[in-house]
Amino acid sequence: MRRPRTKHPASLAFPDIDDLRERLRFRPADGSIHAGDVRMTLLHVPALASLRRELIESLGAEAARGVLTRMGYAAGTIDAELVRKVRSGRSLLESFAVGPQLQSLEGTLRVELLRFEYDPARGRFHGEALWKNSFEVECQDAALSTEPVCWMQSGYASGYTSAFVGKPCLVREVECRGAGAAECRVVGKTVEEWGRDVEDLRFLTPRVLSEEAASTGRARASAAIRRTAGSPAPADELVGASPSFHAACHRVRKVAATRATVLFLGETGVGKEMFARFLHRASPRANAPLVAVNCAAIPETLLESELFGVEKGAFTGAIASRPGRFERADGGTLFLDEVGTLPLAAQTKLLRVLQSGEIERVGDVRTRQVDVRVVAATNEELTTALATGTFRRDLFYRLNVFPIRLPPLRERLDDIPLLMDHLLDKYRRLYRRRIPGFTERAVAALLDYEYPGNIRELENMIESAVILCEDDVPLDTPLLFASIPGTFRRTLQVDSAGRLSPSSESGVEDIAKKIVEAGVPVESLFSAIVERALVEAGGNYTHAAKRVGLTRAQLAYRAKVARSRPTSDR
Ligand SMILES: [Zn+2]
Numbered sequence: 195m196r197r198p199r200t201k202h203p204a205s206l207a208f209p210d211i212d213d214l215r216e217r218l219r220f221r222p223a224d225g226s227i228h229a230g231d232v233r234m235t236l237l238h239v240p241a242l243a244s245l246r247r248e249l250i251e252s253l254g255a256e257a258a259r260g261v262l263t264r265m266g267y268a269a270g271t272i273d274a275e276l277v278r279k280v281r282s283g284r285s286l287l288e289s290f291a292v293g294p295q296l297q298s299l300e301g302t303l304r305v306e307l308l309r310f311e312y313d314p315a316r317g318r319f320h321g322e323a324l325w326k327n328s329f330e331v332e333c334q335d336a337a338l339s340t341e342p343v344c345w346m347q348s349g350y351a352s353g354y355t356s357a358f359v360g361k362p363c364l365v366r367e368v369e370c371r372g373a374g375a376a377e378c379r380v381v382g383k384t385v386e387e388w389g390r391d392v393e394d395l396r397f398l399t400p401r402v403l404s405e406e407a408a409s410t411g412r413a414r415a416s417a418a419i420r421r422t423a424g425s426p427a428p429a430d431e432l433v434g435a436s437p438s439f440h441a442a443c444h445r446v447r448k449v450a451a452t453r454a455t456v457l458f459l460g461e462t463g464v465g466k467e468m469f470a471r472f473l474h475r476a477s478p479r480a481n482a483p484l485v486a487v488n489c490a491a492i493p494e495t496l497l498e499s500e501l502f503g504v505e506k507g508a509f510t511g512a513i514a515s516r517p518g519r520f521e522r523a524d525g526g527t528l529f530l531d532e533v534g535t536l537p538l539a540a541q542t543k544l545l546r547v548l549q550s551g552e553i554e555r556v557g558d559v560r561t562r563q564v565d566v567r568v569v570a571a572t573n574e575e576l577t578t579a580l581a582t583g584t585f586r587r588d589l590f591y592r593l594n595v596f597p598i599r600l601p602p603l604r605e606r607l608d609d610i611p612l613l614m615d616h617l618l619d620k621y622r623r624l625y626r627r628r629i630p631g632f633t634e635r636a637v638a639a640l641l642d643y644e645y646p647g648n649i650r651e652l653e654n655m656i657e658s659a660v661i662l663c664e665d666d667v668p669l670d671t672p673l674l675f676a677s678i679p680g681t682f683r684r685t686l687q688v689d690s691a692g693r694l695s696p697s698s699e700s701g702v703e704d705i706a707k708k709i710v711e712a713g714v715p716v717e718s719l720f721s722a723i724v725e726r727a728l729v730e731a732g733g734n735y736t737h738a739a740k741r742v743g744l745t746r747a748q749l750a751y752r753a754k755v756a757r758s759r760p761t762s763d764r
Contacts, residue, residue: 205306205324206374208291213280214299219747230276230294231736231746239389259345263397266349268437273350273607278638279745286312293354294323303328303378312359315668317451317631318387319359325367325378331435334372343372345397352398353608354433355382360637361615364388373489398435406731413428432465432472433616435492436606445598450476453550457533457570457593465572469600470529473569482526485519488530489540497540502547506670508557520553523566528744533570533593534579538586550635568593585614603645603652610641610652617653618669621660628665639671724749 217230249258273296281289285311294305304750309322330344341346344367351365365382369375385392432443444701449456454612458466467486475482492500499508503518519528530536536544547553550569554563571592579585601611603710632640645651659673709719723742727749731738739749 203307204309206287208295209284209288211295211299214276214292214295215350216630217280217297228747230279230576232272239329241333246333260397262345263349264435264440266346267353267398270350270353270607271357274354277358277520278562278642279694281649286543290358293351293358297347297350299492301329304628305677315630317359317384319355319360319363319382319384320387321355321382323380325380328371328378331372331378339373342367342380344370349398351382356611357383357608357641360611360632362612362638364392366394390520391683396520404500414682433612434609435612436608438601438606439609441601445474446473449596451478453567455567455568455593455595457595458600459568459571461602462573463648464600465649466531466600467531469598470571474527477527477567481522484527484529485523486529486531487519488531490535494537498543501540502543502553503555505555505557512557515555518553518555520547520564520566521562524564527567527569530568530570530574534572534576534585540587542587545586545592548592554700565691575676603648609639611650613652614640614656617656618660621657625660627660627663629660629669631668631671633668636669636671636674643729649666721750724752724756749761
C-alpha cells in the first residue's frame, strides 16, 4: 500500500515526450523556430517581466491580467491542434497530456496532473494539477501579490482545455506560489460545471464586451462566454475570444459613440448584421430604432420606395403615402446589408441623403430632414464594382469612413468551441431538446473543418443536427455533416480505431494493391502524391499539406526532393 508522502495524490504518468519534441524545429539558417506548423520565438523571461510590469503600470492590474490571460488562451488553443496530429488514436489521458507536455517543452512550467476525469459523451471535465517552476512567478516583483500571478498559463490551460473538450472550460489557479502559497495548484472544469462561480471568466473576455455586460446590469462574468445555469444567452449575442474577434469588437466600441458611417466588410456568414446590432446597442442611439435592410433581397423596382418612402399616386399601386426605411430609422440606425448590390439610381439618392441628411419620397416635391446613422455591409469585392463602374466612387468614400473587417471563421479557430457550445445551447432551448453535447470525434471534425459559409454554416449544421438527433444522445459527425457535399464527407470516414481519418482504409488497401501490382517504387509514389496535392491546392503548400496529412514543412521538403530528382526517375 502506498504511503502518502505529500498531501497530494500521486501525479498521473504522461507518455513519452519524443513525439512532441520531434515537432519542435530550430532552423538558424532560416532564422525560425517552429512547433508543428506554428512559428515560435524564444523570449527572455526578464524581458517578459518588464513587459508585464509596464502593462500593469499603464493599464492597471485588472486590464493587464486580461491581456495576458487572453494571450495565453490563444496559445493554448493553437497547441490543442497538435493533439490530433500527434496523438490521434491514443487514450484520452495520453491525448490530453499534449498540452501539459508542451508547456514543459516550451519552458513555461512543469505540470503534475493529479486528477483527470473527462466524459466526452456528457461533455464533463474535471482536472486538477500542480504547476511547478512557473516562469510567471519569476516575473512577479519580490513584493508578494495576494492574488494568483500565473495569468498567461491560466489562460493557456483554459484555451487548451476548451479546444480539447469542445466547450468553454475555465482553469483557475486556486493557490499560487506568487501569492505566498507553497506551490501553484489549479482546478479546471467546464464553465457549465463551475456554475455561477465564474467571476474570473471576465479575463477571457475583451474589455469592450465586459463593459457592455456590466452596463446592461448583467453579472461581470463575460457576456461572450458566460454560461451560468438558468441564464439563457441572448440569441444575438456576439461570441468569441480570438484576437481577430477582439480587434473587430474594439473597433466597433471605438466608433459606436460617434455618428460616423461604418462599413462592415467580410465574407458571407461572418455575422455582419450581429455586429451592426452590437454597434447600435453600444451607441447613444440604443433606445431609438435599428432598421435593417438587405439591399439584395428587395426587387430593384421597389427599392427606392422602400428606402425613401412614397407619396400617394406616385405610381400605379401607390394608393397611400408611406414612409420609407430612412424615416422609420429617424433618430436611430439604418443598416444597409449587401450595399454593393444597390442599383445606380438608388446609389445616387443614398449619396444625397448622406450629404444633406434630407430624403425625398418617391413622387414627392418636398424634402424631409432625417437624423439617421448609416451602417453598411458588403461581401462583394467593392473594389471590383468600383473598377467596373457599377458602384459610385463618391458613395464608396462616403460609406468607407470607418471600415471594420470581420474575420472569416477559419481565421478565428479558437472561437469554434465557444460557438459550438453557444449554438448547441441556443437550439436545444429553442427546440426543447435534451442533448448533452458533442461526441469526441464530432469535436475533432468540427475543429478541423474550414467553414466556407462561416458562422452561419456552423449554425446551420448544429441547428439541423439538434432537430435530427435523439434526446440524451450527444451530437455525432454524420448528423452534423449530413448536408456537406460528398467530397468533404469522404475525408471524414472513420478508421478502425473509431477516429476520423483522411481516407477510408478499404480505399487505401485497394490503391496499395494496384501500386504493388504495377511495381511503382515507393519514393516516386510520394513525389506523385505531393505534386498532385500541390496541383489541387493551386500551389498553396499549407492547404496541400493538410490534404495529405503532412505538416507544411514535410510537404515542402518532399516537393523539393521530388523536383530535384531526374525526370526519368518520376
Ligand atoms: Zn502560480
